[in-house]
Amino acid sequence: MKIVSFCIIVASFIVCIKGLKCMNCYSSGSFEDCDVNGKLNQCMPNQGSCETVVRRSGSQMTVMKGCKNSRACRDNQMQNTRYSGRSTQCNADQINSVCTCCCNKDMCNAGAPTCVEYYRPAQPLQDCPQVPQNFPHGNIECHNENRGGAVCEYQCTAKDYGVWPPKRTTNVCLANGTWAHEEPCCTRPCPPYFLFDAIMMFHFGGPNGEQQLENTLQVFGGVPLAEDAFKEAAFYFSGEPIESSVMKFNEYGANATRMVQLLKERIRVVNEGGMNVGAAIQYAMDNLFIPEAGARDDRVPKSISIITNRNPDDNAKEIAEEARRRGILIYFFGTEEDGYIFDHEKILDITGEEEHIYIWGQAFNTLTPDLVTDLNNHFCQNPCDHVLHDHN
Incomplete structure (x- = not known):
């Protein structure tokens, strides 16, 4: 018993x-x-x-x-x-x-x-295309393989990953031999895991430059880094980019603390020389958006951000338009203090969009709701369209 x-x-x-x-x-x-x-x-x-x-x-x-x-x-x-x-x-x-x-x-x-x-179906059910054996960051369990009427269940097993689209955890092989939905993927939630390669170009000067730069650098330590999320390269510039300040995409892995440390070690205030934005954009495209610097392939969106407390001295309209033709988004983050006024028309020639211009009365030190919304619109639409499936 x-x-x-x-x-x-x-x-x-x-x-x-x-x-x-x-x-x-x-x-x-x-x-x-x-x-x-x-x-x-x-x-x-x-x-x-x-x-x-x-x-x-x-x-x-x-x-x-x-x-x-x-x-x-x-x-x-x-x-x-x-x-x-x-x-x-x-x-x-x-x-x-x-x-x-x-x-x-x-x-x-x-x-x-x-x-x-x-x-019962009047005609024999048709088979669907084979389900890929590899489902990065998760696994697939199929009932009846890929035959008509088969059901496949998708599950994400890696930390912080979930199935996208949300709640689309199953797929069915329909009688006509097609899967009911596109194959889902495992991805981190966006936000906060924005997937794009960003180049930050700094130019701070004047008596408040040191404090404004210090406050600004704190922001970038709070954005999650990963091979399938945000990665950053950076340098500061005046008349020309300061090559000794360059931080490449592949210098810090996914370690945000190390990235901020490198930024603090290399980015400096500039109190002499002009502010040549066109030369800086050209340098970013030629020397940082390349595989050797750790930039990822065309599946990953690209952006350039100009972060400064000064107006550009050059006319960067032509080179900025070329960057945008290549699909690179350009942002301008400016700090206006002590009555300083930016040349809005010149800045708009660079960004091409009003929504990509952010002006503060104090140092840029947080991701504002408007900025987060803009990042969502650009980088959080459908992670399966551009998510990197071949990373470790």
Whole structure:
């Protein structure tokens, strides 16, 4: 008696850990609509069956799928043959019909139910394209491989990663041999994990330059770094870029503390020479947006930020337009203190967009809501379009 009780406890424990998985939907208009827009549910330990219920009233069909207690499901299915009207409760010859089908394997209620002959597909189901074996930062579990009616479940296992699009954790092979959705991906949430390569070009001068620069540098330590997120290169400039100040994308790994340390060691206040923005932009494109400096490929967006408390001395319109033609976004972050006024028209010639100009009365020391919204619009639309799938 003790041994039997132990086995029941062990068996119950296993069911609890590895409960049945069933497709779940409410009031769908077809089997395909149910699978495409429904979701995969983990059943409770006392739910040993996947149930499909099809209600028909005239030409209107309603499909419901979900987990069910095995005995209750079996009792419901037995009602299919119960006499009702001139035939049975589950029928094809009356206005109203209710049919129930049960099965007891993971994801077995995907597709049309097989216990009712006239709901079975008239044509053989077509296979879908093979599912990639590699799913970076996660795994894929497919029921029935890539055959018609197959269901694949996607799970992200790496820290901070989640399936994108949100809640799109399953995919179904439709009867016509196409997957219901594009393949999802595992990605970190955006924000705060913005995916782009950013070059920061600094020019601070004057009596308040040291404090303004110090406050500004603190901002960049708070943006998460990763091979599939934000990476930064930087230098300061006057008439020409100061090459000894250059920090490349590949100098600090994903260590934000080390990145800020390098910035503080290399970026300096400039109290002599002009402010040649055009030369700085040209240098950034030629020497930093290259693989040797750690810049990533064209899947990753690019930006250049000019961070300063001074107006440009040159006319950088032409080279800025060339940068934007290459798809590089240009931002201007300016600090106006003690009555200093920026030349807005000249700055707009550089950025090309009003939304990329940010002017503060004090030092730039935080990501404002407007800036975060702009970053979201540019870099958080669909991470699967440009996320790096081949990084470690």
